[in-house]
Amino acid sequence: MTFRRLFFLLLLVLSVSPQAFAAVEPVLRVGDVLTVSLPGEAAFNKDFQVDRRGQVVLPEVGGLKVAGMELTEATRTIRESLGKAYRDLERLTVTLKERKLLVTVLGYVKTPGTVELAGDATVQMAIGAAGGLAQGAQLDRFQLRRGKEQSNFDYKKYLDTGDVALLPELQPLDTIFVPASPLTGNVQIDFDGRTLAQSGDGAEERSSIKVFGEVNTPAIFAFKKDASAIDLIMRAGGVTRYAAVDQIRIINQGKPVVFNLQQYLDSGDLSHLPKIEPGATLFVPKQVEEIRRGALTVYVMGEVAKPGAFEGKQGASFIEILANAGGPTRFAETRQIRIMRADGKVDMFDLVRFTEVAGGKLPEVAAGDAIFVPEKTQSAEPSWLKTPPSRAVQVMGAVVKPGRYEWSDEMSLFDLLAAAGGPTARGDIAHIDILKSENDRARPVRFNLAAFMQKGGSLASVPKIQGGNVIMIPELPIDPSDNKSQWTRQASDQSIYVMGQVGAPGRYAFNSNLHFLDIISAANGPTGSADLRNVRVSHRNQAGAAVTKVNLARYFETGDESILPKVKTGDVIFVPDKNKDWLDEAPENTVRVIGSVGKPGRYRFSDNMTILDLLAEAGGPTPDAYQSKIVVVNLATGQDQARVFDLVSFAKSGDVRKLPVVRTGDTVYVPNTEQSEWKVFMGGVRDAVSILSLFALIARI
Amino acid sequence: MNQPPTLRLAALALALSVAACSWPSEGAGGLAERDLPATPAIEEAAATLEKLEARGADRFAAGDLAEARLILARASREQAGGLSVAAEQDLVRLRASFERIERRLGAAPPTPLGQ
Structure with a gap:
């Protein structure tokens, strides 16, 4: 023009x-x-x-x-x-x-080729002559090639404004090239032009604005100055119904900004509307379903009929909130309702205990708290993980069903043992060990259930079990005489030791309910060579050393229970051998019988016996014994004395008054006939005669 | 009187040899608890023992009673056998034994012996 x-x-x-x-x-x-x-x-x-x-x-x-x-x-x-x-x-x-123009039109036109135009024809006419633009043509980046020169021009801008000056003047042999939009991709497909337009008009990748996420038509749009985020969202067809309009993300020059559309719409405050820079990215995230948040929202989760977020009123009680959520389902573990506080603390609430046992105070529920009603653990539930450690106790050892049991504080140790099927026949209920955990430390407690069952007592003396405790019921040794393989399982302070002349010496499990005879019998009783009069019990576990001497023979004679000592765990029972080393026999406990007897030696003696018993025990006098002059030496403080016993005379008279006193510690000497008075006299006479003969001989000389 | 000195010497040797083999006196009291007459202290102890037995000591303190009997027998023998000091010591033991029996019978202690 x-x-x-x-x-x-x-x-x-x-x-x-x-x-x-x-x-x-x-x-x-x-x-x-x-x-x-x-x-x-x-x-x-x-x-x-x-x-x-x-x-x-x-x-x-x-x-x-x-x-x-x-x-x-x-x-x-x-x-x-x-x-x-x-x-x-x-x-x-x-x-x-x-005048005519010969112009070649190439690229995204319907019939590319050389077209003949009026001499004053424009680019638009040239394109019209080439059949018009094909779908997918990039309007703002047309090229004009003239000879070796090439220039670009914005045909879209011309279409927008109608300003002919925006188009280059055509000359013959010019070539117009219409490029394809980058949105058409690298694969040639026929597509709907409307779809193409919806996918955006951004051609310059660096400056175009990408809008995606929960918008109806995610697209890349050419940057327009002063276009706001709302403009872009509108061009992208608006947000979908799933869009989180308060969480729209915009990345401007590499810096992320959160755009709260909701807040902007509520307030109309333009300061909430971020500027869009060239090359910005706008992402509308999906709203996670049912996330509701508010100043008074409480959340109810888990096994309730209608879990969800509830807009509470100030002062709404726990029960009201739970009822609003439809109440616990039949799968709910109402003993372990948890209230997760907004500050991160977790409180437990036992609804069953509240309704059936204790009553009391309901937990406060404040805004932002969450009530979690966990699923009930079935007995056949394969996963034990559902019971947290603080709500479980471990029962181990000699019970019928050892395992991990759910715990509630109103239960007692007896409930727990019953739930575990009770102790087995081999369970040592006198030594139930309970390991209590407190503040990262474990403290052992021992409970004598056997004694409690027999004697009763204050229920306060029964250890209080808490969640996390460990209950161990040890097993009694299978065979007391052969418990060496298991001896480590038996604590030293639960044992008693039996040694010496018993059928099965060893280390025996013992408790304070057992008796001296129990343990002697458990050790198969004394053997034939046991010295029952000198059984010793060493009492350990007490200050100082103490040994009780037990005359078990006297017990068997009299049946007096008081003779039997009280034994405790840790004590040692020793049953000595009758044929012990003579050094082991104290001199004050025996009578020495020496001289002309069948078996001279040291003999034990009792005060209900006489010298006759002693002589009989020592094999009686030998044939050369001087029976009329049996000497007894009595040792007594300040009154040591020797006395003669005439066995022959006694035998003839039977006068018991002639029997001398014999006590332990004394000595009985049976001389032989060489030492009789007659023999000694005759020996003396013989010696005297010999001497006299000698003297007479000397005198004659 | 004019005996030769050898004869006198022979008589002396004979006397010496006879004197050298003298024996201690006869012993007694070996079964004194049976029938020998006892001292009052022992008699009283025996009586106490009988009383205790009558009160059931043979059932409720059989072990201690048996021991007391032995001590009593021993004390009786010692007394009769001339060991009076030892007999006194054993009587002290006997009293302690009586007290034990008495405690077990749940009664008041017996009257002190020998008084």
């Missing part, structure tokens, strides 16, 4: 100045249509177009280059050329009939 205006302006100027008129003749160019008329020549009188080479092809003379010439010069050139073939050229006229 400008060209045309300029042209008319030039014509006007030329009309004013005749000298200059010839100078403004149009210069011929490719596409111009010349009319060469030569009357009388049929081959002429038609239009000749300047072809791509700048030539017109005339009859007889062929191609003649005229492009770039003014019409006058071209007429002259044509005349000269035709003059070679035609004689009369006076009436030859060459006129510029019309």
Whole structure:
């Protein structure tokens, strides 16, 4: 258009100045249509177009280059050329009939190719001649190629404004190239133009705005100055019903910003509306279902009929909230309801205990708290993990069903043992060990259930079990006489030791309910060589050393229970051998029988026996014993004495008064006949006679 | 009187040899608890023992009673056998034994012996 205006302006100027008129003749160019008329020549009188080479092809003379010439010069050139073939050229006229543009349109147009246009045609006309734009054409980045030059122009802007100046002026042999939008992708497919438009118009990747997430048509949009986030969302078809409108994310120049659309809509405050920078990313996240949050919201989860978030009123009680949630289901473990506080603390609440046992105070529920009703643990439940350690106790050892049991504080140790099927026959219920955990430390407690069952007592003396405790019921040794393989399982302070002349000496499990005879019997009783009169019990586990001497023989004689000692765990019972080493027998406990008896030696003696018993035990006097002068030496403090016992005389008279006193510690000496008075006298006489004979002999001499 | 000195010497040697083999006196009291007459202290101890037995000591303190009997027998023998000091010591033991029996019978202690 400008060209045309300029042209008319030039014509006007030329009309004013005749000298200059010839100078403004149009210069011929490719596409111009010349009319060469030569009357009388049929081959002429038609239009000749300047072809791509700048030539017109005339009859007889062929191609003649005229492009770039003014019409006058071209007429002259044509005349000269035709003059070679035609004689009369006076009436030859060459006129510029019309001007045309030969332009090639390529790229995303429906019929790409060379189009012939009016001389003043525009880009739009060229595209129209090429069948119009194909779908997917990128409007703002058209290219114009002229010779080796190439320039871009924004056809979209022209369409928006209608400003012709935005389009380049076409010249013959120009090439218009319509590029494809980057959105068309690398694979050629036919698609709906509407879809294409919905996917955005952003061509410049660096500056275009990406909008995705919960919007109806996620797309890449060309950046527009002053376009707000709301504009972009609107262009993307608005948010879906799942959109979290208060959590829209915008990344501006690499910096994330959260855009709360809800807040903006509520307040209308423009300061809530972030600016959109070129290349920004806008993401509308999906709202997680049922997340509700508010100043008075409480949450009820787990095994209730209607779990969810509840807008509570100030002061709503725990039961009201639970009832609003439909109450616990039949799968609910109502003993272990947990209240998770907004500050992270967790409180436990036992609803069964509250309703059936204790009553008391309901837990306070404040805004932001969550009530969790866990699932009930079935007895056949394979997973034991559902019971937390603080609500479980471990029962181990000799019970019928050892295991991990759920615990509630109103239960007692007896409930627990019953739940575990009770102790087995081998369970040592006198030594139940309970390990109590408190503040990362474990403290052992021992309970004598056997004694409690027999004697009863204050229930306060029964250890109070708490969640996390460990209850161990040890097992009694299987065979007391052969418990060496298991001896480590039996604590030292639960044992008693039996040694010496018993059937099965060893280490026996013992408790305070057992008796001396129990343990002696457990050890299979004394053997035949046991010295029952001298059984010793060493009492350990007490200050100082203490040994009780037990005359078990006297017990068997009298049946007096008081003779039997009280034994405790840790004590040692020793049953000595009758045939013990003589060194082990104290001198004050025996009577020495020496001299002419069958078996001289040391003999034990009792005060209900006499010297006759002693002599009989020592094998009686030998044939050469001097039975009339058996000597008894009594040892007594300050009154040591020797007395003679005439066995022969006693035997004749039977007078028990003649029996001498014999006590332990004394000595009985049976001389032989060599030491009789007669023999000694006769020996003396013999010696005297010998001496007298000697003297007589000496006297005679 | 004019005996030769050898004869006198022979008589002396004979007397010496006879004197050298003298024996201690006869012993007694070996079964004194049976029938020998006892001292009052022992008699009283025996009586106390009988009383205790009558009160059931043979059932409720049989072990201690048996021991007391032995001590009593021993004391009787010692007294009769001339070991009076030892007999006194054993009587002290006997009293302690009586007290034990008495405690077990749940009664007041017996009257002190020998008084």
